[in-house]
Amino acid sequence: MTDYRYWRLNSRPEGHEYAAALSLETAELQTVGDGQVLVQADYLSMDPGVRVWMTAREDSYSPPIPLGTPMQGQFLGPVIESRADGFKVGDIVRGFGHWATHSLVDPVMSGLMVLDPSVRDLRDHFGTLGLNGWTAYCGLVDVLELKEGETVLVSAAAGATGSVACQIARNMGCRVIAIAGSDDKCAWLTETLGVDVAINYKTQNVEAELAKVDGGIDVYFENVGGDLLDAALPNMAMYGRIGISGLIAGYTSDGGLPGPARFDQILMKRLTVKGIFLPDFLAKGVNYYAPLKQWYDEGRLTGDFDETKGMDNVLVAFERLMRGQNLGKVVVDVRN
């Protein structure tokens, strides 16, 4: 039998005190059962949404992860044993499993997917071509019904999902305004991703900058919430649409974050506000992959990475993500 390593959730973390709540454990791999697939992770994906599941909230979109069990998240790597149709040893796959060196999964429950190994960077199957990209596409195209020529605002724009949202909007002929948390990120957004305006929320007055947007904001792809949402609300165009893809500003607080003080603008401007949650649309994922892959192959969709090495350092990577210290997709290379 082989041992493997995984991060176990022992308690509900306070704020960013992840080391106090999770521990790295070693256990024996179970035998692969009928219909199961064993994957050895090359990479783990760090995603803000899992922070919600760490907390014992009844009203979240996913049930809390039970204490004493492996922390959940996305993995990417080769199949090393398969007793399920459609998956063979050596296939490079992505799925929902654990923050672990190995995940033994039911392919359906795991959303296991065989990946195209010929892409220029395998890690793009997490970000631009993966669930971040799908979320951005689903949100802008299906939920918010983005149209050519509209003005689009994206928060957490240098993050994995936001950076794809910026590029989709740009590729669709929209004017793109991006909010990020450093001058380096803003420079990347304008110079590499081609957004029209990048606003550094740490050094600029976001509301005042948005007030300069001629005609107002038609579509806001929101990943953050809190103050940024309040800065955007009075600067929306009449009949504008806001898609709530994430509210990361509130994920580390048990009480959530205060509601937007400018909530009344929904009435005053007759806005539409909607939640964006990719799993609702997951059956349409192939429809999202195709246009993303085409842009990717044409060089019109690119990503960057914030990579950490080693199973030992998963919590470091996760904290970087949750503190917004990353530019691009946060991944952990767990190969040794």
Add this chain to the structure above:
Amino acid sequence: MTDYRYWRLNSRPEGHEYAAALSLETAELQTVGDGQVLVQADYLSMDPGVRVWMTAREDSYSPPIPLGTPMQGQFLGPVIESRADGFKVGDIVRGFGHWATHSLVDPVMSGLMVLDPSVRDLRDHFGTLGLNGWTAYCGLVDVLELKEGETVLVSAAAGATGSVACQIARNMGCRVIAIAGSDDKCAWLTETLGVDVAINYKTQNVEAELAKVDGGIDVYFENVGGDLLDAALPNMAMYGRIGISGLIAGYTSDGGLPGPARFDQILMKRLTVKGIFLPDFLAKGVNYYAPLKQWYDEGRLTGDFDETKGMDNVLVAFERLMRGQNLGKVVVDVRN
């Protein structure tokens, strides 16, 4: 020349200090110009929305009423002189004009409409058959796309708009849950209007009562905001819709009211939140009138009134409305 009386807005009122901000004035009626209509008001309609225009807010759906000018609102009464096509002396009309005994208006600017004088109570042309009824119909049917069998929550349910919303939902085969501010209102809602459940927000825990709603709330017709919205958000059904028709809880505060603390439920439950503003749909008003009038004639749409008598007492009536002391439509009979 004839004198008339009107309420003049002299300053921006603080809270409910209307008497300090408005004064009753007498002036000489102007000559009726070409294309104009002179109406003598029998009744004035008291509407919460005008409270927003009393305040100097740039971000409201209407510009503030200039200081030193007549207070604006809806009137209903006979045409006493007309130099406009389509309106003749003796027609009973409704329109936007002033809190005044007479309004001299441009019919188009005023939205002037000749009314059916044969209805059982002329005042219903303000409430069930008027803009309150139209707002409820527009909101539930056009904006929220209400379907038979859904569970509908209505706040300020004993008010002019809310009471019509309750009856439309009931008539469309929905389960109706109503929130109001007294046991008398709740009794009227269940016994006269036939709602399924009425909750007195002053004596009951609204959130706990809503948690008992099997299957959650599909559609929330919101007139209030604040605590009631927070009580509803975690009790919405997945993919529920919230229409913001009013946020009366915040109208008397310059800073608005705090945003909903449970805003994150929009993401967690993938809700859709939209503003409802009748003027956007006013061209469709005839489409709203017809079904309302049919229910009205069948005895399936009824209203009640909170009537005050006399021009002198307009501010009393308005304060009753803004404090939620009314059951049904608040009108002032300004005939002498």
